[in-house]
Amino acid sequence: MSSRDEILELLRRSAVWSPKHADTFQMPHLEDAARLSPAVPRQDHHALAERFLMRLQSVKGEAYRAYDTKSVHETVKALIASWNVKSVAYYLDSPVLDFALPKLLEELKLPTFVLKGGPDEDAWRAELAQAALEQRTPKVPWDLAICGCAGAIAETGTIAHRITQGRGRGGWLLCAAQLVVVNVEQIVPDLEDLFVPGGALDKEDMPRAVTLVTGPSRTADIEQTLTVGVHGPGKFAGLVVG
Amino acid sequence: MHPTSQSFKDNAHSALTNDTLQRALRKATGRFVNERAHAVGERPDFQVLREQGRAIKADALERLPELLEQFEEQVVARGGQVHWARTASEANAIVLRIAKAEGVTRVVKSKSMATEETNLNEALEGGGLEVVETDLGEYILQLDHDYPSHIIAPAVHKTKEQVADIFERELHEKNPPDAGIPGLNAIARRALRSKFLSSQMGITGANFAVAETGTLVVVENEGNAALTSTVPRIHVAMVGIEKIVPRFDDLRVMLKLLARSATGQRLTSYTNFLTGVAKEGLEGPRQLHIVLLDNGRTKIYDDPKLAGSLRCIRCGACLNACPVYQKTGGHAYGWVYSGPIGAVITPQYLGVNNAQPLPFASSLCGACYEVCPVKIEIPHMLLELRQKVIDGEIAKQAQDGEHAAKPRKSLDRIMEGLSFKMFSMAATRPWLWRLGTNIARVLLRSKASGGQISSLPYPVVRNWTQVRDLPAPARESFMSQWRSQRGANAAVAEQAPPAERKVE
Amino acid sequence: MRVHLFVTCLVDQMRPETGWAAVELLEKAGCEVVVPAAQTCCGQPAFNSGYRAEALEVARQWLRAFKDAEYIVCPSGSCTSMVKVFYEEIFDKGGEEAALAHKLAGRTWELTQFLVHKLGRTDVGASYPGKVAYHASCHLLRELNERESPKALLGKVRDMELVPLPGNETVCCGFGGTFAVKMPEISEAMMDEKLKAIEAAGADCVVACDGGCLLHIGGGLTRRGAHARAVHIAELLAGRVPPPQPQAGH
Numbered sequence: 001m002s003s004r005d006e007i008l009e010l011l012r013r014s015a016v017w018s019p020k021h022a023d024t025f026q027m028p029h030l031e032d033a034a035r036l037s038p039a040v041p042r043q044d045h046h047a048l049a050e051r052f053l054m055r056l057q058s059v060k061g062e063a064y065r066a067y068d069t070k071s072v073h074e075t076v077k078a079l080i081a082s083w084n085v086k087s088v089a090y091y092l093d094s095p096v097l098d099f100a101l102p103k104l105l106e107e108l109k110l111p112t113f114v115l116k117g118g119p120d121e122d123a124w125r126a127e128l129a130q131a132a133l134e135q136r137t138p139k140v141p142w143d144l145a146i147c148g149c150a151g152a153i154a155e156t157g158t159i160a161h162r163i164t165q166g167r168g169r170g171g172w173l174l175c176a177a178q179l180v181v182v183n184v185e186q187i188v189p190d191l192e193d194l195f196v197p198g199g200a201l202d203k204e205d206m207p208r209a210v211t212l213v214t215g216p217s218r219t220a221d222i223e224q225t226l227t228v229g230v231h232g233p234g235k236f237a238g239l240v241v242g
Numbered sequence: 243m244h245p246t247s248q249s250f251k252d253n254a255h256s257a258l259t260n261d262t263l264q265r266a267l268r269k270a271t272g273r274f275v276n277e278r279a280h281a282v283g284e285r286p287d288f289q290v291l292r293e294q295g296r297a298i299k300a301d302a303l304e305r306l307p308e309l310l311e312q313f314e315e316q317v318v319a320r321g322g323q324v325h326w327a328r329t330a331s332e333a334n335a336i337v338l339r340i341a342k343a344e345g346v347t348r349v350v351k352s353k354s355m356a357t358e359e360t361n362l363n364e365a366l367e368g369g370g371l372e373v374v375e376t377d378l379g380e381y382i383l384q385l386d387h388d389y390p391s392h393i394i395a396p397a398v399h400k401t402k403e404q405v406a407d408i409f410e411r412e413l414h415e416k417n418p419p420d421a422g423i424p425g426l427n428a429i430a431r432r433a434l435r436s437k438f439l440s441s442q443m444g445i446t447g448a449n450f451a452v453a454e455t456g457t458l459v460v461v462e463n464e465g466n467a468a469l470t471s472t473v474p475r476i477h478v479a480m481v482g483i484e485k486i487v488p489r490f491d492d493l494r495v496m497l498k499l500l501a502r503s504a505t506g507q508r509l510t511s512y513t514n515f516l517t518g519v520a521k522e523g524l525e526g527p528r529q530l531h532i533v534l535l536d537n538g539r540t541k542i543y544d545d546p547k548l549a550g551s552l553r554c555i556r557c558g559a560c561l562n563a564c565p566v567y568q569k570t571g572g573h574a575y576g577w578v579y580s581g582p583i584g585a586v587i588t589p590q591y592l593g594v595n596n597a598q599p600l601p602f603a604s605s606l607c608g609a610c611y612e613v614c615p616v617k618i619e620i621p622h623m624l625l626e627l628r629q630k631v632i633d634g635e636i637a638k639q640a641q642d643g644e645h646a647a648k649p650r651k652s653l654d655r656i657m658e659g660l661s662f663k664m665f666s667m668a669a670t671r672p673w674l675w676r677l678g679t680n681i682a683r684v685l686l687r688s689k690a691s692g693g694q695i696s697s698l699p700y701p702v703v704r705n706w707t708q709v710r711d712l713p714a715p716a717r718e719s720f721m722s723q724w725r726s727q728r729g730a731n732a733a734v735a736e737q738a739p740p741a742e743r744k745v746e
Numbered sequence: 747m748r749v750h751l752f753v754t755c756l757v758d759q760m761r762p763e764t765g766w767a768a769v770e771l772l773e774k775a776g777c778e779v780v781v782p783a784a785q786t787c788c789g790q791p792a793f794n795s796g797y798r799a800e801a802l803e804v805a806r807q808w809l810r811a812f813k814d815a816e817y818i819v820c821p822s823g824s825c826t827s828m829v830k831v832f833y834e835e836i837f838d839k840g841g842e843e844a845a846l847a848h849k850l851a852g853r854t855w856e857l858t859q860f861l862v863h864k865l866g867r868t869d870v871g872a873s874y875p876g877k878v879a880y881h882a883s884c885h886l887l888r889e890l891n892e893r894e895s896p897k898a899l900l901g902k903v904r905d906m907e908l909v910p911l912p913g914n915e916t917v918c919c920g921f922g923g924t925f926a927v928k929m930p931e932i933s934e935a936m937m938d939e940k941l942k943a944i945e946a947a948g949a950d951c952v953v954a955c956d957g958g959c960l961l962h963i964g965g966g967l968t969r970r971g972a973h974a975r976a977v978h979i980a981e982l983l984a985g986r987v988p989p990p991q992p993q994a995g996h
Contacts, residue, residue, distance in 0.1 A: 003326045003332060004326035007326055007328060007483065007536050008307045008310065010543075010544070013544070014549070015544075016544070017305075017306065017307065017543075018304040018305070019305065019308065025301045025488070027294055027297065027298075028290075028294060029293055029294065032287065032290045033291065035287075036285075036287035036290060038285055038286060038287070059507070059508075059511075117524065119520075119528075137436040153509075155508065156508040163520075163524065163525055163526065164524070165523070165524065168472075169472050169525065170472055173465055173469055173472065174435075174469070191498060192491075192494040195490070195491055195494055201490075203455055206455055206457060206490075206515065206517040208320075208516065208517055208520040208526045209471075209520070209526060210514075210515040213511065213512060214507075214508070214509045214511055214513075216511065217464055218464070218511055219378045219379075219463060219464050221377070221378040221382070221395060222379075222397065222400070222402055222405055222423050223401060224269055224273050224395070224398070225423045227424050227427040230463075231376065231431060231434065231464045232465025233465075
């Protein structure tokens with residue numbers, strides 16, 4: 001008997017096993033949960049944006065608001081200056097294109113890399129090869145990665161990345177800083193609101209990877225002292241537009 | 243690692259007399275308790291969520307075999323492979339086999355208690371692989387050949403000076419004098435970065451395994467689990483069979499419970515949902531291997547009184563809330579799972595006779611139950627296990643036909659058994675109870691001075707007076723005083739005439 | 747209203763004053779108190795140590811002693827929990843004994859719960875000129891889910907100042923029954939935290955609803971020569987606690 005069969009048989013011998021139809025499960029206290037939830041109501045975009053930015057700040061993310069291309073450009077410029085960014089990479093996400101960020105970066109004369117997702121980013125294939133040759137740790141060629149997102153949660157200050165065609169995680173996971181541009185209409189009240197058809201966590205349409213990001217990478221493993229920026233980016237900013 | 247659960251009392255003694263550890267425990271558990279309280283207080287629906295969490299995991303357990311089959315089907319449909327392991331060594335062998343077949347030489351790992359349970363690292367290293375822990379706490383412990391003392395803060399027992407020494411010794415990296423803890427983190431980040439990029443296999447655990455979609459959920463703060471499951475071309479996930487949740491939507495509840503209970507965060511920095519193998523041209527490992535681990539879980543599942551402990555989502559809240567853990571730390575429990583949940587599952591995994599002290603390592607205060615996001619009735623389970631310890635000892639003696647291997651322990655247990663036998667005989671015979679307690683009180687009062695007894699140099703009871711006084715018992719018992727003061731009214735209760743009994 | 751007093755073996759043997767205080771409170775509230783002579787112990791010491799067969803025997807005796815009672819009142823959260831919660835686990839489900847145990851469990855009350863929730867009394871005419879800290883015994887708090895009744899009664903005690911034990915009121919004192927002698931070092935460490943908190947609060951008195959906790963905390967207080975005394979809430983409410991001595995150095 002295979003281990004699989006053994007395990008399944010052992011489970012089925014127990015008094016704990018109660019085979020019944022999956023549909024018989026009733027989630028208890030649904031009304032109470034809805035009534036008691038602290039989340040901001042869906043209708044109020046302004047309040048949702050405010051809560052999102054406030055919650056993001058509370059987890060050591062930086063929070064920005066803009067309303068048009070001009071204010072987006074001003075914010076990004078200021079951020080690049082304050083973070084001392086020398087090189088930038090971006091995914092071809094709609095906010096990046098809609099607000100003409102490639103053009104801004106051109107104007108700023110910064111070395112720029114286009115991220116395409118995929119098994120290896122072309123953008124830094126050369127650096128990886130060089131590092132292997134020199135037997136040293138590769139250095140990510142860009143300081144800042146700019147992306148859009150597939151959704152944002154007001155209650156927790158979270159953005160959602162779906163890894164689909166043209167998108168990846170390595171591009172922003174490995175570098176030092178990340179800026180996510182969020183359209184105000186993408187902000188939902190609470191976690192469960194992403195679990196809807198068309199949402200970032202649509203169970204009928206799960207790509208290989210979806211990652212919810214809530215602020216920068218962190219650890220408190222040494223003496224319970226918080227340090228930001230361990231393996232993932234140490235600088236994280238959310239820019240809500242609209 | 244070799245379990246030392248039988249030496250809980252000695253281990254606890256070392257912990258209690260270690261000032262550095264005591265300071266670290268106070269700081270860590272105090273912080274976790276406060277942060278959790280804030281995060282929970284923020285959600286008026288938290289108690290409802292706990293009940294929902296309990297119901298979800300209970301449902302998962304009731305239908306576990308079908309859900310495991312459904313999970314497997316879903317994973318395979320998405321291009322992954324599922325392996326089933328009855329034992330720790332089988333699980334390790336599976337992973338080693340995959341590694342060898344794929345020419346893997348270096349493995350990165352993110353935190354997985356299940357792999358600690360099976361000693362996977364040792365097995366892989368024995369097979370000639372280099373294994374690198376990437377969670378900062380686990381990395382420190384790996385370099386120091388130590389093991390975790392807390393489910394989510396594994397290196398809580400290490401000071402920054404100890405960590406600096408470890409890095410200097412093992413990595414030949416000296417932390418600059420002013421760099422402090424950020425400097426240590428930077429050393430680890432540098433050292434591990436190249437490992438991510440040069441490993442062929444990444445091994446993670448999983449917090450939840452969704453039967454409906456075959457999705458694994460991995461929750462973290464550092465980013466190392468995301469990297470471990472993104473960069474290397476093979477992803478292996480070691481998942482206990484109890485990690486199953488039935489429906490994808492169940493995660494809406496579970497994820498609201500987990501981080502708040504564990505660290506007081508609303509959500510951790512990264513919550514990863516991993517489903518199958520990436521399509522051609524998309525980023526991600528080319529192979530996914532999920533190892534479903536039994537290793538004693540089917541045995542726990544077999545006992546309706548203890549199966550509830552399989553609802554555990556490994557948040558660590560019970561550890562932080564436990565006044566015993568707060569004093570002893572995790573290593574005292576002698577195995578990878580410590581604190582209240584450890585006291586319940588370790589005896590079941592290792593066998594009750596190999597972890598006898600653990601069910602007694604508790605005052606049954608219930609603080610653990612209060613904070614458990616899935617409402618595991620830990621104190622009740624500890625009581626159940628205490629009975630098993632006593633029965634187990636009796637069974638063992640019956641088997642051996644003579645005193646067990648450690649005669650001193652057995653003698654204690656025999657004496658204890660006799661005492662409780664005498665207790666129950668007296669307590670079922672009021673006349674004998676009165677006689678016995680009258681004698682006992684007289685004897686105790688003879689040891690008192692100034693109304694207090696400060697020394698009772700006899701087995702077991704000396705443990706009381708070592709640490710605190712015992713007031714002298716009453717000269718006359720309450721029952722006797724009642725009889726003499728209230729006369730005929732006493733002892734009336736048993737058969738009062740029906741007419742006198744008020745009907746409420 | 748006729749009330750059967752479940753006095754508990756600890757009170758019976760070690761601290762009859764608590765029993766008399768409970769009687770006084772109940773009689774003042776208009777109850778007729780009877781004390782079944784057949785009671786000895788609820789069986790918890792055996793049950794907590796894993797000796798279920800012995801605990802079962804003792805529990806049977808308890809059922810015999812209280813089987814005709816309509817109201818069973820007990821000045822101990824842990825003994826009340828034994829009857830109300832753990833008797834469910836001791837008796838074989840579906841049997842006659844289990845049915846009786848279930849019935850009696852429904853009729854059993856911890857003292858403060860009975861006074862406040864059943865009799866609707868919070869003001870029992872008590873007074874105490876001093877600072878009192880409340881220790882929330884674990885079984886009353888978590889097995890019987892009671893947060894209100896002791897505080898409701900203490901709130902009406904004249905002249906008394908209730909001082910908080912920040913971060914420690916609901917933390918276990920370290921008694922835990924046999925835990926106190928099986929794991930004495932850890933028990934002591936937990937007791938230390940409680941004593942430190944009591945001293946920091948400047949309490950004259952620490953009050954609880956459980957004799958076990960009070961034996962342990964009180965034993966620690968006298969061993970350390972501390973100012974505070976450990977008293978049962980019944981004794982405080984019945985006015986049987988002498989006013990505090992002035993604190994040394996205060």
